[in-house]
Every structure is written in C-alpha cells, then in structure tokens.
Amino acid sequence: MVFKIGLLGLGTVGTGVAQILLHPQGRHSLVSEIKIQKVGVRSLDKPRRVDLPLDLITTDLEAIVMDPEIDIVVELLGGLEPARSLILKAISQGKHIVTANKAVIARYGDEIYSEAHKQGVYVLLEAAVGGGIPVIKPLKQSLGVNRIRNVMGIVNGTTNFILTQMSSHGADFNDVLAEAQKLGYAEADPTADVDGLDAADKIAILASIAYNGRIKREDIYCEGIRNISAVDITYADNLGFVIKLLAIAQKINPDTDELQVRVHPTLLPKDHPLASINGVYNAVLVEGDPLGQVMFFGPGAGEGATASAVVSDITNIAGILISSGDSKILDPLLSSDHQHYCNVVPIEKVETRFYARFLCNDIPGVIGHLGTSFGHHNVSLESVVQIGMRDHLAEIVVVTHDVNEGDFRQALEEIKTLSAINTIPTVLRVLHS
Amino acid sequence: MVFKIGLLGLGTVGTGVAQILLHPQGRHSLVSEIKIQKVGVRSLDKPRRVDLPLDLITTDLEAIVMDPEIDIVVELLGGLEPARSLILKAISQGKHIVTANKAVIARYGDEIYSEAHKQGVYVLLEAAVGGGIPVIKPLKQSLGVNRIRNVMGIVNGTTNFILTQMSSHGADFNDVLAEAQKLGYAEADPTADVDGLDAADKIAILASIAYNGRIKREDIYCEGIRNISAVDITYADNLGFVIKLLAIAQKINPDTDELQVRVHPTLLPKDHPLASINGVYNAVLVEGDPLGQVMFFGPGAGEGATASAVVSDITNIAGILISSGDSKILDPLLSSDHQHYCNVVPIEKVETRFYARFLCNDIPGVIGHLGTSFGHHNVSLESVVQIGMRDHLAEIVVVTHDVNEGDFRQALEEIKTLSAINTIPTVLRVLHS
Numbered sequence: 001m002v003f004k005i006g007l008l009g010l011g012t013v014g015t016g017v018a019q020i021l022l023h024p025q026g027r028h029s030l031v032s033e034i035k036i037q038k039v040g041v042r043s044l045d046k047p048r049r050v051d052l053p054l055d056l057i058t059t060d061l062e063a064i065v066m067d068p069e070i071d072i073v074v075e076l077l078g079g080l081e082p083a084r085s086l087i088l089k090a091i092s093q094g095k096h097i098v099t100a101n102k103a104v105i106a107r108y109g110d111e112i113y114s115e116a117h118k119q120g121v122y123v124l125l126e127a128a129v130g131g132g133i134p135v136i137k138p139l140k141q142s143l144g145v146n147r148i149r150n151v152m153g154i155v156n157g158t159t160n161f162i163l164t165q166m167s168s169h170g171a172d173f174n175d176v177l178a179e180a181q182k183l184g185y186a187e188a189d190p191t192a193d194v195d196g197l198d199a200a201d202k203i204a205i206l207a208s209i210a211y212n213g214r215i216k217r218e219d220i221y222c223e224g225i226r227n228i229s230a231v232d233i234t235y236a237d238n239l240g241f242v243i244k245l246l247a248i249a250q251k252i253n254p255d256t257d258e259l260q261v262r263v264h265p266t267l268l269p270k271d272h273p274l275a276s277i278n279g280v281y282n283a284v285l286v287e288g289d290p291l292g293q294v295m296f297f298g299p300g301a302g303e304g305a306t307a308s309a310v311v312s313d314i315t316n317i318a319g320i321l322i323s324s325g326d327s328k329i330l331d332p333l334l335s336s337d338h339q340h341y342c343n344v345v346p347i348e349k350v351e352t353r354f355y356a357r358f359l360c361n362d363i364p365g366v367i368g369h370l371g372t373s374f375g376h377h378n379v380s381l382e383s384v385v386q387i388g389m390r391d392h393l394a395e396i397v398v399v400t401h402d403v404n405e406g407d408f409r410q411a412l413e414e415i416k417t418l419s420a421i422n423t424i425p426t427v428l429r430v431l432h433s
Numbered sequence: 434m435v436f437k438i439g440l441l442g443l444g445t446v447g448t449g450v451a452q453i454l455l456h457p458q459g460r461h462s463l464v465s466e467i468k469i470q471k472v473g474v475r476s477l478d479k480p481r482r483v484d485l486p487l488d489l490i491t492t493d494l495e496a497i498v499m500d501p502e503i504d505i506v507v508e509l510l511g512g513l514e515p516a517r518s519l520i521l522k523a524i525s526q527g528k529h530i531v532t533a534n535k536a537v538i539a540r541y542g543d544e545i546y547s548e549a550h551k552q553g554v555y556v557l558l559e560a561a562v563g564g565g566i567p568v569i570k571p572l573k574q575s576l577g578v579n580r581i582r583n584v585m586g587i588v589n590g591t592t593n594f595i596l597t598q599m600s601s602h603g604a605d606f607n608d609v610l611a612e613a614q615k616l617g618y619a620e621a622d623p624t625a626d627v628d629g630l631d632a633a634d635k636i637a638i639l640a641s642i643a644y645n646g647r648i649k650r651e652d653i654y655c656e657g658i659r660n661i662s663a664v665d666i667t668y669a670d671n672l673g674f675v676i677k678l679l680a681i682a683q684k685i686n687p688d689t690d691e692l693q694v695r696v697h698p699t700l701l702p703k704d705h706p707l708a709s710i711n712g713v714y715n716a717v718l719v720e721g722d723p724l725g726q727v728m729f730f731g732p733g734a735g736e737g738a739t740a741s742a743v744v745s746d747i748t749n750i751a752g753i754l755i756s757s758g759d760s761k762i763l764d765p766l767l768s769s770d771h772q773h774y775c776n777v778v779p780i781e782k783v784e785t786r787f788y789a790r791f792l793c794n795d796i797p798g799v800i801g802h803l804g805t806s807f808g809h810h811n812v813s814l815e816s817v818v819q820i821g822m823r824d825h826l827a828e829i830v831v832v833t834h835d836v837n838e839g840d841f842r843q844a845l846e847e848i849k850t851l852s853a854i855n856t857i858p859t860v861l862r863v864l865h866s
Contacts, residue, residue, distance in 0.1 A: 016723060020578055026687070028577035028645065030765050126575065132724045134567075134575035141574065141752075142559065142567035144461035145453055145744040212461065254459070273730065276709060290449060290737025291565045295730040297706065304723025311578040319574075319766035320756055327758035332463050333748060 003318045004037040006064035006095075008086060009076035010048060010057070013100055013127070014039070016307025017074065018050045030315045038064045065090035072317055074310060075099040084108050091115045091123070098313040100127035100306055106201035106217050109208065113336050120328045122320075122335060124313035129155060129202045130282045132305025133298035137316065139209045139286065141333050146288030148210040150250040153284035154277050155202040157300040158186045158193035159225050159245040163265075164278040167233050167242060173226060185280060195224035196263040199247040206284065207249035207261050212338050215261060219344035223264035232357060232426050235387065235397050239355075241267035241430065242275045252351075254289075257343045260350050267355050267430040348406035353382070353430035356400075356412070359393040359422045366420040367396065373418065377411035379403045393422050399430060436751045437470035439497035439528075441519060442509035443481060443490070446533055446560070447472070449740025450507065451483045463748045471497045498523035505750055507743060508532040517541050524548045524556070531746040533560035533739055539634035539650050542641065546769050553761045555753075555768060557746035562588060562635045563715045565738025566731035570749065572642045572719065574766050579721030581643040583683040586717035587710050588635040590733040591619045591626035592658050592678040596698075597711040600666050600675060606659060618713060628657035629696040632680040639717065640682035640694050646775035648694060654780040656697035665790060665859050668820065668830050672788075674700035674863065675708045685784075687722075690776045693783050700788050700863040781839035786815070786863035789833075789845070792826040792855045799853040800829065806851065810844035812836045826855050832863060 005021075007014055018039070024032035039052060040061040058064070065073055065086050073090040075097060077083045083104045087097055092115065099105065105112065105125055116123045126136045130153070139151070154160050158180060165176040177194065180186035192198045200222045204215045225245050236243050246266040252258040268275045273295050277283040282300030287293045299305040320331055330337070360366045367384055374381060380401045387395040400408065415421055438454075440447055451472070457465035472485060473494040491497070498506055498519050506523040508530060510516045516537045520530055525548065532538065538545065538558055549556045559569045563586070572584070587593050591613060598609040610627065613619035625631045633655045637648045658678050669676050679699040685691040701708045706728050710716040715733030720726045732738040753764055763770070793799045800817055807814060813834045820828040833841065848854055 020723065026580040028766070031578050133727050134571040137575055138567040138571050141749055142570055142742070142745040145464050145748055146741055147459040288741070290453065291741040292732045292735070292738050294566050294732075296727070297730065298727030299725045302725070305725050308579055308721070308724040309575070312575040315578055315766060316574055319764040320753065323753055323760060323762050323764040324757045325760035325762060327756060327760060329756050329758060331752040331756040333461070333752035 001322055002033050002035050003071045003321065004035050004069050005072045005074050005314060006037055006067060006070040007039040007074050007076065008061055008064060009078070010039050010041045011076065012303045013306045013310060014076045015048065015050045016303040017076070017310050018052060020307055020311045022051065028315060030318055031311065034314055034318060037070050038067060040064045061086055065095065066093060070095060072096045072098060072314055074314065075101055076310070077101070080104055080107065087112055088115055091119050091121055094119055094121060096121045096317045097123040098310055098317070099123070099125050100310055102128035102198070102201040102205060106204040110214055117335070117337050120330060122317050122330065124316065124334065125205065126313050127306045127309035129205055130284055130296065130298065131300040131302060132308045133282060133284065133296045133300070134309070134312070135284045135296045136205070136209060137312070138296065139206065143286055143288060143291065143294070144333065146291045147254065148251065149287045149289060150248065151206045151210045151284065151286050152246055152248040152274070153206070153282065154244055154274055155247050155282055155284065155300065156193055156199045156245060157280035157282060158190065159199070160277065160282070161185045161280045162194070163225060163228065163243055163245065166228070166230060170230050170234070172230050173228060194226055196222045196245060199245060199263045203247035203249055203261055203263060207259065207342065208336070210249060210286070211251070211259055211342050213340050213342035214338060215342055215344060219261065221262040221264070221347040225265050227426065228265055229426065232428065235357065236267050236355065239399065240270055242270060243428070244268050244274060246274070246431070252345065252349070258345045259342050261344050262347060262350070265428055267428055269431070272431065348409065350405040351402050352405060353402055353432070354400045354408055355428045355430050356398050356424060357426040358396045358424055359390060360396055360420050361422055362394040363420045366394065369418050369420050370396070370398065370415060373414045374411045376414060377407045379408050379411045434755055435466050435468050436504045436754065437468050437502050438505045438507050438747060439470055439500060439503040440472040440507050440509065441494055441497060442511070443472050443474045444509065445736045446739045446743060447509045448481065448483045449736040450509070450743050451485060453740055453744045455484065461748060463751055464744065467747055467751060470503050471500060473497045494519055498528065499526060503528060505529045505531060505747055507747065508534055509743070510534070513537055513540065520545055521548055524552050524554055527552055527554060529554045529750045530556040531743055531750070532556070532558050533743055535561035535631070535634040535638060539637040543647055550768070550770050553763060555750050555763065557749065557767065558638065559746050560739045560742035562638055563717055563729065563731065564733040564735060565741045566715060566717065566729045566733070567742070567745070568717045568729045569638070569642060570745070571729065572639065576719055576721060576724065576727070577766065579724045580687065581684065582720045582722060583681065584639045584643045584717065584719050585679055585681040585683070585707070586639070586715065587677055587707055588680050588715055588717065588733065589626055589632045589678060590713035590715060591623065593710065593715070594618045594713045595627070596658060596661065596676055596678065599661070599663060603663050603667070605663050606661060627659055629655045629678060632678060632696045636680035636682055636694055636696060640692065640775065641769070643682060643719070644684070644692060644775050645771050646773050647771060648775055648777060652694065652777035654695040654697070658698050660859065661698055662859065665861065668790065669700050669788065672832065673703055675703060676861065677701050677707060679707070679864070685778065685782070691778045692775050694777050695780060695783070698861055700861055702864070705864065781842065783838040784835050785838060786835055786865070787833045787841055788861045788863050789831050789857060790859040791829045791857055792823060793829055793853050794855055795827045796853045799827065802851050802853050803829070803831065803848060806847045807844045809847060810840045812841050812844045
C-alpha cells in the first residue's frame with residue numbers, strides 16, 4: 001500500500017524529510033511505502049541538496065493541496081501565511097496534515113482542528129515541539145492515561161544555548177547573543193526566541209494535549225531572558241540554582257480545572273532533572289498521577305532531528321490508514337477533537353517561590369524594612385543574603401517561600417516606595433526540586 | 434464503544450491498573466471506555482486495596498482467556514508459566530495481549546509473536562522495559578524511521594540503586610545489597626537483577642524492536658555487578674567516570690547487519706547523559722540517523738508507573754480498534770511481524786575501550802612488561818596509572834583505546850603468565866562520551 005505525500009517547502013527540514021524517504025533501507029519498512037508525489041517550493045532555480053526528479057518540483061503550492069492523488073500534505077513552510085490557508089485548503093480536500101509549524105498551530109489551532117475534526121483527518125505536529133524528541137506522540141499515546149500535574153520543559157534551544165554560555169563563561173547576555181547569531185544558533189532578529197514567544201507557542205501545544213482542551217495563546221504569561229545578568233547567574237549558583245528559560249503548564253489544584261501556562265526564566269535547583277540540560281538541547285518533563293516524573297531529552301532542532309519527527313508523523317498516519325481500511329473514524333489518541341477552552345488563570349494567581357535582588361542605600365535596618373513590607377503582604381522569606389556593595393549601594397538578595405504572585409507583586413510595589421531601596425534590578429521565579 | 438479486558442493477576446501492578454480504570458476522571462476520555470470484565474487471582478481470600486465487585490474476581494484463569502466477551506487480556510502474573518500458556522491460549526481466541534512480563538517475551542517471544550501474527554492480534558508490552566517510561570511505543574512509533582545506531586540504557590533499578598549507593602557512600606557491594614533488600618529494592622534472591630539477567634531480557638526486547646528482528650536470548654552477553662568493588666568506583670571517579678550497569682544493543686557497522694547485544698558494568702564519562710541517572714531511576718538512550726541522540730528517563734518500577742504503561746497499551750489498542758472498525762489488518766508500527774533473527778555477533782568481536790586493574794609484585798619494569806604484552810595483541814593504551822600499594826602489591830590501572838575484545842582477552846591471557854603480575858581483580862569496559 002503506497003501513500004502519496006505532497007511536501008510544501010524544501011528548506012532544511014524539507015530536504016531532511018526527502019533524504020529519509022528517498023533512502024528507506026535500514027529504516028522501518030513502512031518508510032518505503034511513502035512516496036513523494038509533489039514538492040512545492042518558492043523558486044525552481046535554487047540549488048538543492050537532494051536528488052529529486054525535476055518534474056516533482058513546482059512553485060504551484062495550491063495545486064499540491066488540491067491534488068486528488070495526494071493523501072498527506074506535509075507543511076514545512078513555516079510562518080503564518082500561506083501556511084494557514086494551504087493547511088485549511090488541504091484539510092477541506094480530505095488530506096491529512098503533518099506540520100512542523102508551531103506558530104500556525106499555536107495561533108490558528110482552533111480553526112485548523114475544527115476543520116480537521118469536520119473532515120475526519122489527522123493533523124500531526126511532532127516536529128513543532130522539541131525537534132526530534134518524541135514528546136507529542138508519547139503525551140497523546142502513552143501519558144494521557146495519567147492525571148497530568150504538570151508539563152514543563154526547556155523547549156527553546158537558542159535561549160538555552162545563551163544561558164548555558166553565560167553560565168559557563170560568566171559572559172553577559174548581549175555578548176553571548178552576538179556569538180549565537182554568528183554560530184547560526186540565533187536569528188538576526190532574535191525576538192521570537194529571547195523574548196520567549198517561541199517557547200510560549202510550544203507550551204500552548206503541549207498544554208493543549210496534556211489537558212485535553214484548547215489554549216488561548218494570549219492567556220500565556222511570557223517573559224524572556226534579556227534581563228538576566230551574569231551577576232544573577234552567579235548569585236543563583238551560590239544559592240544552589242541554575243537559571244533556565246522554562247515553559248510550564250501546570251494544574252493548580254487537582255480538584256479544579258484551573259491551569260497555569262507560562263514561560264519565564266526560572267531558578268532551578270541544581271539536582272533538578274532539567275538543570276543539567278545544556279546548550280542547544282531540549283527536554284520536557286511530564287509529571288502525572290500515578291506515573292510520577294518522566295523526562296524526554298534530545299536535540300531540539302536541526303535538519304535530521306526535525307525530519308525524523310516529521311517522517312514519524314507521516315508513518316503514524318500511514319500505519320493507521322493501513323489498519324483502518326475504509327473506516328473514516330479517527331484514532332481518538334492521535335486526533336484532537338476537544339472543542340472547549342482550558343481555564344488558564346492569570347499569573348497573579350500562581351503560587352511560586354521568588355528570587356529578588358535589591359540595590360539599597362545603605363541605611364541601617366534595610367533588611368528589617370524589607371521583611372516588614374513582605375510581611376504586610378503574606379510573603380514569607382526563606383533566605384535573605386546581604387551580598388556586599390555594588391556602585392556604592394548595598395546589594396541584597398532574597399528568596400521567598402511559596403507565595404501568591406499577586407501578593408508578592410503588591411509587596412514589591414510597597415518596597416519600591418521605601419527610601420532605603422534604590423532599585424530592584426531582578427525578580428525571578430524559583431522552582432522546587 | 435466499550436472494550437472489555439480480562440486482568441490476569443491482581444498484585445501490585447494489577448491493583449494499579451484497576452485503580453486507573455476505576456477512576457477515569459481527569460484522564461484521556463478513552464480510559465472510561467475500558468471495562469474490567471474479569472480479574473483472575475490465585476486466592477480469593479487475600480485482602481485487596483481496590484474496590485472491585487466480588488463477582489468479577491475468579492481463580493479460573495483459563496475461563497478468562499476463553500471468555501468470548503473479552504477483547505484484551507492483560508497478563509500481569511509474571512514468571513514463565515502459566516503466563517506463557519495463558520497468553521498463547523488468549524491469542525488463539527483472537528484476543529489482544531498487554532503484558533508487563535519481560536521474561537516470558539524475551540524467552541518465548543518467537544512463539545507468542547508467531548501466533549499473534551497468525552491471529553492478527555497485538556501483543557504490547559510497554560511496561561516490560563523502563564516501567565512507566567514510554568520507550569517501547571516511541572521506539573516503534575517515532576524512532577523507527579531512523580537507522581538506529583544504538584540503544585543503550587540503565588534498565589534495572591535494583592543494580593542502579595546499589596551502584597549509586599556504593600558510589601555515594603564508598604560502601605561495598607554486599608552491604609549495599611543487604612540494605613537494598615531491607616528497603617524492598619532487591620529480592621531475597623537477587624540473581625536476576627545483580628547478575629544482569631533482567632537487564633538482558635529487557636535489551637532483548639528493545640533490540641528486537643530497534644532492529645526489526647528476533648533476538649535469541651542466549652546470544653546476549655551478560656555480566657553482572659557482583660565483582661564491582663568500592664576501590665574500582667573510586668579509581669573510576671578519579672579518571673572521570675562513573676560505573677553503571679548498561680544494557681547495550683548496537684549496530685557494529687552501518688553496512689552490515691551485525692549487531693552487538695550485551696549487558697555489563699561500564700565506565701561512563703561523567704558528562705555522558707546516562708552518567709547522572711541515579712538511584713532506582715531508569716533511562717534509555719537511542720541514537721539514530723538522522724536523529725542524533727534522544728533519551729527517555731523516569732521511574733523504572735513501582736505500582737503507579739508500571740500501571741500507567743500497562744493502561745497506555747490498553748488504550749492504544751482500543752484507539753486503533755475504534756479507528757479500524759471491522760478491518761482485521763494490524764497497524765504495522767505497533768505489531769511485530771518480523772520473522773527473521775538478527776545477526777548477533779559474539780562479544781569477542783566487540784570493539785571497545787577497557788579499564789583493567791592489576792596487582793603486581795613490585796618488580797621494576799612491570800609497566801614495560803604490560804605494555805609489551807598489550808602491544809603483541811594490538812591493544813594500545815590510553816593511560817597507565819600506578820596507583821600505589823595494596824597488600825604489599827603494586828596496583829596499576831590501565832585504560833585502553835578502542836580495541837577488539839578478542840585481542841584484549843588474548844593479551845590478558847599472556848599477561849597472566851607474567852611473573853610480575855599477581856592478580857587481575859577487575860576488567861571493565863569503558864564507553865566513549
């Protein structure tokens with residue numbers, strides 16, 4: 001049984017996908033049953049690293065999604081348009097979709113999945129999160145029998161590379177960013193990565209699967225790593241932490257449907273499983289009942305890794321189509337038929353520990369003033385360290401116990417008005433081990 | 434659509450499975466479509482931690498596998514018989530099988546899969562390797578599109594606990610084993626764990642999936658951890674290694690079908706992803722082309738974790754049955770229809786680095802003698818460290834470059850005849866980072 005795919009895009013990932021499909025020896029036998037029917041590209045003149053018959057390649061993307069011969073459309077264009085329109089049109093033609101495009105799914109997932117549900121087709125996107133790491137299918141196929149307490153991960157390789165370099169060389173953000181750009185680990189416009197937007201797209205997708213509901217992208221609290229300084233990395237290190245950009249989706253209370261979904265730099269205890277994930281690697285940790293904790297680790301990007309994930313989605317659809325014969329019913333573990341929205345609560349309702357660094361005019365009793373203001377707002381402190389002097393100001397670092405984020409913010413507002421306080425350069429959240 | 438299961442065994446894992454199925458709220462909706470039809474136990478009088486209607490429970494296991502109402506038989510008896518016979522009988526009745534029984538699959542997989550292939554039923558066994566960690570289904574469903582270079586892991590929690598304790602407390606094997614037995618981490622008869630037999634069962638299963646062929650259990654080289662001493666752990670530490678019991682399946686050469694499959698204690702560089710897996714945790718690392726390395730980490734045992742894996746297999750079968758309607762064709766990604774045997778080569782053909790510790794009569798020039806003997810057999814040394822004196826004997830530790838195991842063994846035979854050599858207490862293999 002041969003399955004015909006239409007490939008939209010022949011960039012890095014598209015080339016990797018074609019390489020796997022054109023060389024099936026040594027892989028699962030199903031790979032040899034996938035045939036590339038058409039490949040849509042922007043320009044026919046560009047040199048290609050893959051040996052495809054020229055008559056497969058076309059600039060008419062529209063014709064691919066309309067081609068009645070094609071069973072599965074593989075969207076590797078990236079970006080929002082024309083990806084969104086082509087995906088929707090392909091679905092309307094009854095084609096299954098495989099995509100690596102987290103942005104289009106995080107923003108237009110509602111529309112795309114509603115249409116897919118109506119047409120009875122799969123939309124798979126393993127490559128959209130964690131590159132080559134199998135995480136979306138394991139979440140759907142293996143972990144869903146658990147009550148998921150939380151899904152958290154290091155899902156952006158660029159920021160993890162930057163933080164790892166800052167941490168190992170004591171370097172500052174801007175210097176490392178420049179280096180990452182030179183090495184090709186960061187884009188010329190690094191916004192999507194360093195401001196956490198890419199990680200937010202990915203946690204939207206993971207949360208939607210883990211909690212069986214849709215996630216409004218704008219409900220996700222998102223804070224990037226531009227404000228992390230070498231100073232804070234050193235203090236965190238002395239306190240037993242590393243700083244990582246975490247994407248977190250968490251059930252607040254097992255008895256309600258309230259979720260937190262957020263992306264922010266986080267102090268992680270050094271013995272936490274995610275603390276040792278360095279460089280461009282990604283990892284996703286899932287905690288559920290009765291499972292406990294499992295972690296998936298691997299390359300978060302790159303041609304081969306991402307192509308592996310894309311082809312695995314294609315073979316999953318092919319495998320199910322083989323077993324389902326003429327039935328048009330979808331496997332409920334692989335389809336996403338939820339229609340309701342998850343109840344994502346605002347960041348003020350989060351309970352977490354905080355790290356904050358204060359620069360103070362060296363007035364006797366400043367620690368007492370801080371403690372009093374925190375006390376007014378139910379913020380209890382785990383440790384207060386007076387580090388020393390910086391620019392003629394006393395530097396104080398506090399770590400709180402678990403507190404309500406809203407309370408903590410109010411305490412900070414009060415503290416800002418204290419004459420003893422000069423500035424509050426850094427406020428970061430702290431994770432338990 | 435309701436699927437009826439027959440549960441064979443209501444011990445720890447069986448109880449965990451029943452708990453999940455009886456409390457489906459907050460889990461994937463498919464869980465609520467699985468109904469426990471019958472539960473087979475040895476004794477009706479034993480108190481149970483799960484609230485099952487009494488009329489579901491029976492001691493007539495035979496009747497369960499013959500029950501025409503039952504779609505899926507879940508075998509959680511453990512051991513070889515009656516597990517094997519009941520599984521075969523259930524298959525002959527057209528029932529799908531979910532099992533956590535690595536021993537029966539590693540030994541009777543041929544017979545069981547041949548019968549399953551004939552009858553067109555699934556035999557799933559996620560819980561047999563890595564407890565709650567999704568590793569078998571990801572290997573089948575996500576990683577098979579790669580050319581797998583190797584699969585290696587820490588797949589036995591008992592030995593990993595023992596080695597971790599030895600390493601952190603400088604304790605000796607027998608003391609830690611006694612402690613592990615007291616804590617319930619090791620059986621009264623620890624043979625299957627400490628001699629590597631359990632790990633060998635598991636790597637047989639992983640290798641069979643990764644390399645799409647059957648593995649003869651007796652082809653697996655297997656060496657346990659009884660000979661590991663606190664002394665070697667300390668030397669390894671000084672050289673930058675930790676000692677772990679690894680189960681390894683590896684393609685020797687991408688252009689041949691020769692495989693190595695082996696279990697033995699191994700020196701791992703401290704920066705290797707598996708080096709930081711401690712205590713009773715398990716982890717499996719898969720390396721493939723074009724994917725690169727991915728790792729799966731989590732609890733390798735325990736009621737909840739194992740039950741999560743078992744129920745995920747049940748829901749996978751249910752999901753596919755829903756989508757396949759009346760079709761009797763199996764999804765080739767989940768079924769195991771390979772009939773041929775993998776070409777597992779003897780350990781002598783392995784290329785690896787070695788660590789060896791020698792006790793020598795303190796004769797000048799002993800290092801020279803060692804070097805000469807190794808040289809005779811093409812064994813080149815990476816480092817030679819004369820550690821000091823033990824029991825009036827000079828202690829020398831060598832680490833080799835990659836060498837042929839057969840050559841290395843011949844060199845050791847020659848070295849044993851040297852008058853300078855008193856004993857060779859330890860020989861271990863060393864992994865690259």
